[in-house]
Amino acid sequence: MSAQAMLKVERLTKAYDAAGHRLTVLRDVTFKLEAGATLAIVGPSGSGKTTLLGLCAGLDQPSEGTVELAGEPIGSLSEDARALVRNAHVGFVFQNFQLVPTLTALENVLVPVELRGQGGAAAEEEACGLLARVGLGERRDHYPVQLSGGEQQRVALARAFMNRPKILFCDEPTGNLDGDTAHAMADLIFRLNEEKGTTLVLVTHDLELARRCRRILRLKAGAVASDETV
């Protein structure tokens, strides 16, 4: 498994038509990531980090180039087909947590499996286990608005692992958290990632966090400035 490419990006370009001219935000990006690897994407604001993450996770379609995720050419799939790939293989952690505000912590964690029609007692038990694993076993019936930022992010992490993803995408996972909470959150992400054998792609400004990954891809003005192994 470890020798197989989990994520294969080739000559990826993304451009938008804005105010009458074409704006290229990502240019000719190529890299390959094996299963179980950890990659940090770093770079200044506007360098194309989030765009690259979105394209890799199948949230958007590239203007040029290809993305292969877990063997699926997601760049050429329809939106619904990409949704199925995401549900089967991908976990997300966002900077602003992105919990469904109308669902409790437990219900939020259950969403990925319920989407597949696999809810039920067993799923609930597993979700409770994950919540306990992130230290929120007692808060499962709380709504997002009743949780602190750090707690919300931990629920998001539990949700990300609920569908046993092959790859976890994290977009500035500690960006909205204070120093201590951010540190604890990072520990949790890496620990769970290691335990579950998940591939990790992390977008961050935080170089310390980036250095915890085995590989760092540095972007500048939409292009790869460096690709180094730590």
Place this chain on the structure above:
Amino acid sequence: MTFILRLAWRDSRASRRRLLLFSLSVVLGIAALVAVGSLGANLARAIDDQAKGLLGADLVVTSRADLGAAPRAHLDSLGAEQAREKSFSSMMTIPRADGAARLVNVRALEGAFPFHGDFTTVPADAPARLRAGGAVAIVEETLLRQYGAVVGDPVKLGRTTFTVVGALQRLPGESSAVSATVAPRALIPWSELEGTGLAERSVLFRHRTFVRLPAGIDPAAVERDMRRRFIGEGLGFDTVAERKRNLGRVLENIEAFLGLVGFVALFLGAIGVASAVHVYIRQKVPTVAVLRCLGATARQAFGVYLVQGMALGLVGAALGATLGVLVQLALPGLLRDVLPIDVTFFIAWPAVAWGVGAGLVISLLFTLLPLLAVRDVSPLVALRSAFAERAGAATDPWRIAILGFIVLAVAGFAVWQTGRLREGLAFTAALAAGFGVLAGLAQLTAWVARRWFPRRAPYVVRQGVANLHRPQNRTVLLLLSLGLGTFLMLTLFLTRTTLLREIQVSGGAGRANLLFFDIQDDQIEGLRRTAAGAGAPVTVHAPIVTMKIASVRGKPVEELIRENAGRRPPSQTPESGAGAPNEAVGGGRGERKGGPPRGGGAAAWTLRREYRSTYRPALEGSERLVAGVFTGRVAPGEAIVPVSLEEGLFREMGLKIGDEIEWDVQGVPIRTQVGSVRAVEWRRIEPNFFVVFPEGVLEPAPKFHVAAMRATDPDHSARVQRAVVAAYPNVTAIDLALVLRTVDEIFGKVAFAIEFMAAFTVLTGVIVLAGAILTGRYQRIRETVLLRTLGATRRQLIGIQLVEYSILGVLAAVVGGGLAVAGNTLLARFIFKIEPGLSWTVLAAGVLSVCAVTVVTGFLTNRGITRHPPLEVLRQET
């Protein structure tokens, strides 16, 4: 599917109160449809149950004179039981009210009428006492109440003083509101008629023979047979089946109209739902994006909110159906006076199902429109909210299809409800026009607010004006809901004003407003003196001679009628002249039921009727010559007399100038030719006629007179009437003030029912408004709280709302008012064919009320935000 249902349920938890409020928007519309539909079903069953009681007999034969010996013998030969009624208008004097005189419809009855059902009187034994005979009368309850008279009081008709033995509440098949206000009824025994002295002089009788047929004989067959046998007798017929048909048609019209009013409430509510769901979905975009990130397909995400939308419609429908059934309990009570039958309440499940179905379809279609946006939410929104704005909605084929379905559903409903394609489409067009104007105004308002933004105005004003054009503004929704509500309500009020104004104008400055008829030849000079003595000299006087047509262009009238009967079914042939007291007050027009002649012949009613014509040397103020030359006088013995015909009659008879008509003037043939054609203003309370002869022909014929005069005020009018009736008891008066009052009363009763239904529209408007403001509250809460955090005072926040809602309220009210003026003008010109009246008071009151309601509702629904600390609000509302 499980996921969709489960998530729809879970996701709704935090928004159920809001969703319930959305559903309230359609509750009143559905309630109105259910109530009106159920009322229709109740009425239909009541008509079936009380069918025979509608007529009180199996067959009614109407005639100008007492039914002839031959028709009577024919009915006897069938073994039919007969009862007679002779009815006419006369003045009744009420001693208890200081001898006040009031026009009544006297019904002299003989026999066991009604054969089916009975009069409703207080006390209940009054009909039996009337049948027993003697100088007793049953008098309309409202008349007794009006003059403070009670059972046991005396009333005077002609020379006879009658004792009131009962207060009349209802006669079989007659609407008490119309009878009681236009001409209150007074029933007396037939045997007492002669003693009153009224029968000797008055010529304006209506004779009705009520017939009970032996079992097994079909009344329609008897009618057909008698029409054929007694073609020259000028008989009219009414059967239970015909009465049922006519009544059913009238009630269907009422139901259709009320249904349309109710539908407008539903339509308005649906717009409210669409708008609320639009805002709701915008707020759900981040959630949908997260679901898409986690692997939900577009169908699943759409499904979640479709389920919520359908649930919203179902809750609205259930609440609406319940409320509709409750309202239906009230409707027959509101309409009791205008319905000629007693309606018993039952729940009409098909009507409930129809109302609920229509409500669900409309609310679902309107919910689908904003829901379509869910399909296009990009999962990227979870990363960047900038992706939330979508493009290309206008060209989305689903959106176009749903808009098409909405138009089809509205037009289909309107056509179905009215039962007529033209009216249904006209309603849809009017709604679309109102909608278009208001939507256009909303766009214009937003554009003007942006283009001419008051940069130098105080902050509060700038913020309020900016709210009109900023993203997620409520300009379109508020202008639509408020404007449509105002439009409908004010149209109703203005139409009422128009109709009343029309009657007032007809008695305008200097014109006659008091009319006396049934004046005999030997009474006219005395009446002139009496009226002048009472301070109201006769201003218009016309002699009246009754006559019938003998032949047209040399062809006998029987032959023409026969030809006519061959061309059209008997049910479309109106009966001869029954019910019209005097052509002079426009009574003749109501008989024109047959429509224009087909196939070139004269309309049957024009040939059968008894004409009450006059002679005069010149045209009156209410007449205008439109063709030919008016001849005012001819030398005695003129072989062919030139006469002047009213233009409608001229048209319906299919005549040309110079055509010959031979008249049967009470046995004497008179040859005439059409010399001129006149346009007549029938609505003026003045003697108007279909046919005017020149002087020099009719003077020797038996005749009576009509005289009109002007009284200065109601008291003066009463004094003049009292003086004239005391001297000439057979003379009958029509008081314009009374006509005005009665029309107002009848309109008031019908209008109340309409306004009751229209209130649903207005209440829906208020709910939609409250919903819109509440959704706006959710939309703007962060901004308001931010302003609060930055130091905005409560007064400033209220000021911002005041500016926004005042502008929207004023615009909606003014434009809604403008649309109502246009609607009223179209109704007046094309439906009532009169000049539209405009009451600035009604208009101003309507406009001000709408503004006030808008601002007050705005305050009430926003009050929480401005009163509580920002953090508390944020925690509760997000």
